[in-house]
Amino acid sequence: MSRPNPSRALRRLGIVTAAAAVAVVLSAAPAAAHVEVAADTPRALAENVTLSFLAQSESSSAGITELRVVLPEGLGPEHVVYESGPEGWEFAPTEDGYTVAGPAVPAGEDAEYAVVVHQLPDAEELAFKTLQTYEDGRIDRWIELAEADGGGHGSAAPVLALEPAAPGAEPVDATEEASPSPEPEPETEPEASAPADDAEETAAEDEDDGGFPAAAWIAVVALVLALAAAGGHLARRRAKA
Known part of the structure; x- marks a missing residue:
């Protein structure tokens, strides 16, 4: 009858212990942070659509102070109106999008804000590339159109999937102004007709x-x-x- 090899048993025990430790670490690790976007009417060519953004925090020591968004093709800064956001934050258009910024939100907390879009483009999906800045100068770049690799800070841009446009929906020019109503012609003065009378x-x-x-x-x-x-x-x- 052969005796068990102590060294082999120790090696097996070490492998099992390491595997258990890895499993515990993986289960305790938080999911990769990212920026999310949702719409109350996620349909191509829909008008007056509210877009809600959620920028998740990746820092436990510094709060988010700014979110800079690059708008997708078919949307310009003139098509977007700020609706709500963290207290004290303000909206500012840029050449290719906009920023929402203000006092830092509490460290570790997410930043949420909403804008209203005059009309969504006729597309299947829209990507809103976002640069997320913290009060300590750190910047998370959510700008990649491919999926995040799952390591580091991640990099996938928030993407909004759209349903097909409603039947009869057409693009509307946001800069088109209503034609002013013609001014009424002045009434004829009674005195002007007196000589004829x-x-x-x-x-x-x-x-x-x-x-x-x-x-x-x-x-x-x-x-x-x-x-x-x-x-x-x-x-x-x-x-x-």
């Missing part, structure tokens, strides 16, 4: 008098009165003579 009234009066102007009638009456007065004066002088 007076002329019409005068013509009507002339027609009532048989076509003989009223001024002529006045002149005739005055002449008759003058002749009558002259005749009376002459008659009185002859009576005295």
